[in-house]
Structures are given as C-alpha cells and as structure tokens.
Amino acid sequence: MSDATFRFALPHLxxxxxxxxxxxxxxxxxxxxxLHCAVQDELQTAPNxxxxxxxKMWLIGxxxxxxxxxxxGMIAYxxxxxxxxxxxQPGMEIWHIGAAKALRFINNDWQSAQPxxxxxxxxxxxxxxxxxxxxxxxxxxxxxxxxx
Numbered sequence: 567m568s569d570a571t572f573r574f575a576l577p578h579l580x581x582x583x584x585x586x587x588x589x590x591x592x593x594x595x596x597x598x599x600x601l602h603c604a605v606q607d608e609l610q611t612a613p614n615x616x617x618x619x620x621x622k623m624w625l626i627g628x629x630x631x632x633x634x635x636x637x638x639g640m641i642a643y644x645x646x647x648x649x650x651x652x653x654x655q656p657g658m659e660i661w662h663i664g665a666a667k668a669l670r671f672i673n674n675d676w677q678s679a680q681p682x683x684x685x686x687x688x689x690x691x692x693x694x695x696x697x698x699x700x701x702x703x704x705x706x707x708x709x710x711x712x713x714x
Contacts, residue, residue: 576593576596576597577589577592577593595645595650596650596652598621599621599623599641599643599645599650599652600652602661603623603641603658603659603660603661604623604660604661604662604663605623605624605625605641605660605661605662605663605664606622606623606624606663606664607624607625607662607663607664607665608624608625608626608627608662608664609624609625609626609627609630609634610627610628610629610630610631611627611630611631611632611634612630612631612632612633612634612635612642616644617644619646620644620645620646620647621643621644621645621646622643622644623641623642623643623644624641624642625639625641625642625660625662625676626638626639626640626641626642626651633649634649637651639654639674640652640653640654641654641660654671654676655671656671656672656673657670657671657672658670658671659671659679660676667679667713678712678713680712680713681703681712
C-alpha cells in the first residue's frame, strides 16, 4: 500500500480478485491493531529506530517529524515491517500504557475516560446505592485515581 492510513474500514474481498491473501492479511493487521488498542506513550517525533517487536503503538503528538510528519493526532502502529496509521474516531477508547489510564477521543482530543455516574430512577435502594457510588467516585477523584 502506498499510504497506510486507515479510517477503520476493512478491505473487501472481491470475486476473481488476484492475491486475496494480501487483502485478507491487511484486514487482520487492522483488526489486530484496533481490537485491544494500547499505546506506549505520546511522542512528538517519530522514534529514533524501529521497534523491536511488532504490535507497539504510539499517539502522534501535535508537531511530528521524520516518518510521522503530517500525521499529527493519529495512532502509529508498528507491524514488524512498516508503520500503519489509524485516524481516531469520536468515542474511540484506548489504553495509555505510559500513563496507566484509559483515554477517550472526544471533540478531536484525547481525554481521560470518565466513569459514568448512575442514572436517576429506581427504588429507595437504588437511590442509596447511587448516592454511595457518587461519593466513592468523588473520593477517587479527590485522591487522584480518577481524573477530575
């Protein structure tokens, strides 16, 4: 492929298509990269060397250089022989290994994934549980385990 930048669509196999294995393998690479997306860190420039093992991923910072030039905000995925780039989509969630936290892509930016507070409704027991859950989430935020 001349440009390995993807917007999540998988390639299709066609009747009488030559070299179907190439299309199939490309689809597997994309699935592998996005199924359990975990980035090592956010880098402003491309790594100095190619990663030792395939499957490593990074968030590309705002002003990338080198091989990553022009791909700000994308996810770079090393497949063992080449870089693949994924364009984040709204609502996408990844695990940031370096920061040990989940990030969600909202409003064209990676933000800490927030726990969802319990919804209103239910019986008295639900109200008590909801109140305790909100207090617990508040305490976790206060000590820095959850983003505020």
